[in-house]
Amino acid sequence: MPADLLTPAGTEAGLDAVQYCTFWVDELYLGIDALTVQEVLRNPGLTPVPLAPPAVRGLINLRGQIVTAIDLGARLGRTPTARRMNVVVRTADGSASLLVDKIADVVQVPRSGHEAVPTTLTGVARDLLRATCPLEDSLLLILDVARVTAFRKDG
């Protein structure tokens, strides 16, 4: 299972580590494969979408492309707040933007440094996490970008 979690999307053949772009949402230290990150924006204009799922904060005009801004906190089942930093990620369905509280460093984690998500974890977060990486002074949670940006009908 852990090997499966690390599909080589973020790794080059022969490279024994994955680079993660990391950020904070509330007290959660989260990371996504650095290669899926397109850019980081601060405070772009948001157009609200009535009737949208609560986690969808609005639409961003990213140089003519329309990108959905998703409050990552709300997506993880926390209260939506005015998060300002936009991490624009590329997915199979186009781009999406994740609203986070604070951007942190790019972290390199060796493959062996990945652990499975604790099976005792339940709720929305369980579906959205791919792995955990215990670092020296913190615990990095790796997000599954495709699942974060895709909503089921009830989402």
Next chain:
Amino acid sequence: MSSATDGMDEIVQEFLVESHENLDQLDRDFVELEQAPGSRDLLASVFRTIHTIKGTSGFLGFGNLEKVTHVGENLLAKLRDGDRVLDGPTTDVLLQMVDAVRAVLTTIEATGVDASCDVSEAVEAVRAVLETTQAVAEPEPAAEADGRDSLGEILVDSGAVSPELVGAALGVQVAGDSRHLGEILADAEVVTDEVLAGALEKQSKKRSAVDSSIRVDVDVLENLMQLVGELVLSRNQVLQLAADSSDADLVRSAHRLDLISSSLQEAVMKTRMQPMDYLWAKLPRVVRDLSAQCGKELDLVMHGRETELDRTLLDAVKDPLTHLVRNSVDHGIETADAREAAGKPRRGTLTLRAYHESGQVVMEICDDGAGIDPAKIGRKAVEKGLITSDELAGMSRRAVLDLIFRPGFSTAEAVTNVSGRGVGMDVVRTNIEKIGGSVDLTSTLGHGTVMRVTIPLTLAIIPALVVRQGEERYAIPQANLLELVRMHPDDPTKGVEYVAGVPVHRLRGRLLPLLDLGGQLGSTSEHRAAATIAVLRSDNNEFGLVVDEVLETQEIVVKPLGAALTSLQLFAGAAVMGDGRIALILDVLGLAGAGNIQHAAASITSSMQDDPSLLAETSALRSLLVVRTDGDRNVAVPLELVARLEEVPVTALERVGSSTVVQYRGDLLPVVEVDQGGWGGGYGVPGQGGAPELEQLGRPATVTLVVYQHRGGLVGLRVSEIVDIVEVPLVLSPIGARSGSLGSLVVNGHITDVLDVAALAAPFGTDHAGYDAATDEEYSRAR
């Protein structure tokens, strides 16, 4: 790889792209040529194309390509010069030649050389035709008759030469001079070379569109679009700075920048759009070959070639479209003999139509063929085990027709090599649905089939109305918009009335159900300072959408919403506005669904099933004449049926057989007693009581008659009093419905029956002198 071969590769690449384009043009020209075999213009164009390919292939060292184009050119030269005329076999070998050229080009594209191509077959075929002799029937007049101006005419029209000089030059030509008319005139120094060149260009203006365009890689456009997006954002920032500045020069420059970047953005966005013709151009050839193969005669008609669609979407619908067209030719249109036997013209017609509707691009493929027999489809589906016969019994006609989209379905009596192997329609549907579109079909047995492909908005540029609701702007596709109604500026609630709590607006005598955009979008604020009603139509339902303000109409580029938002039925997409902000595009169909517009119509339908003629006007206001009957009840008669109100003395009522009549304008007017037999029973049977009893009851000396039209004649309705004329929405409760009454409604606080005057007067209908079928029809229309 050396730079020299690089340069060579580039030339070859360019040659390939250009040649493919030219070949598509050739196909069209050939098909057109069959209709107008004498057209010099077309022949010259074909000749030029082949000549260009031949020349370049010689230069690039493609020997086989040169060989096949060379014989083709020989044949074409003969045609152009009028030594031969274009007949069926000639067209066939020329098309064969074009196919060979195409095959060679494909090989060159793949391998870089053409040595492996065998073109001898095509070459031999052309040679064989060249060797046959042909009786040439006056090609000269044919060339003149193709409707295009001759060079002489153009020169005379432009005033460059006098008609006499042209006449003289023509005389020289007739006398045996082999030079062209232009050459003769130029050599005689009658016209300058410039004037001549201008006239020649005018003559060949048909090709000018091709000459004035260049080819651009789609990636380049994509990049350009991104850059313009960045420019627009920067512009917005500059505008912001300028707004805070007092420097007049800065403000002026910023505004210029604003204007220019807006125009640039618009222009760049349009570059990705291509007309439907890009897809359709190939079809005449496809249809020609297919119909020949199937032994059918048919014309291909195209409407809406100019309808624009994003290039990527065009590519996506290319294969499905070809498939549908093939299907129509192979299965849809019957053979000429079968058509004649069915009383239809021998030549079938295949019509392609493309247009924007409801913010989508709709493409219809209509044939006037035999249509699809649901019974046959059902049988086949059961035979093939796709469904059980029990399932079939429970299916609607539409659902049965839909079976042809099931995988593994084929209805062709005989499997041909064109279609009918059971692959196809399901693939077509899958491919169209992949890009978010839909395919459905309607078919009338004996009259033809219509395939309707709806291609989503995505990336299409559509005209839209931009409205403001609250803080945000929304775009409504113009295709759904019928009109705008501005509400009273001081009190926007004026003009809004309520039918059982549902807001409506009276629009020229019809009741228009209203939806509040704010309410639909989940906004809670009730108050609005001003409002406009956008009258919208979706699926034949009309409704008014109340918005805060109408801003402008604009061409917008539709962008899809992300995966997180696709479940929202109110929005069809989003668009970036000129200022860089985003406006959501309203999905009118979704709005109608969310606002129960269809649902409401359906419920009225079910309550009025007994009288379908009323359905068409359910939500409309109707004028009713309210009268009091002898039984002291109020009843209403649709006012448009009432011809006159008359008062006649009781003594004028006479009995004829079982009917009561009165002499009226030299004719007999049958009189219907409205309330015979007391309340609770049915209305009506005329004259059963009869005049004598009425007199006994000591009624007034005169009676009031409502004279109304029935089946072209007149019928008098005896009432005791005329009460009122009211205008109400004719929404009937079925509770009061019984013989003679359509149902009840509340008028001025009284339950009022609406009389079914047709039923009341039915006994007079058939034997009335004025009645015939035509007036009956008129009558039901009037209702």
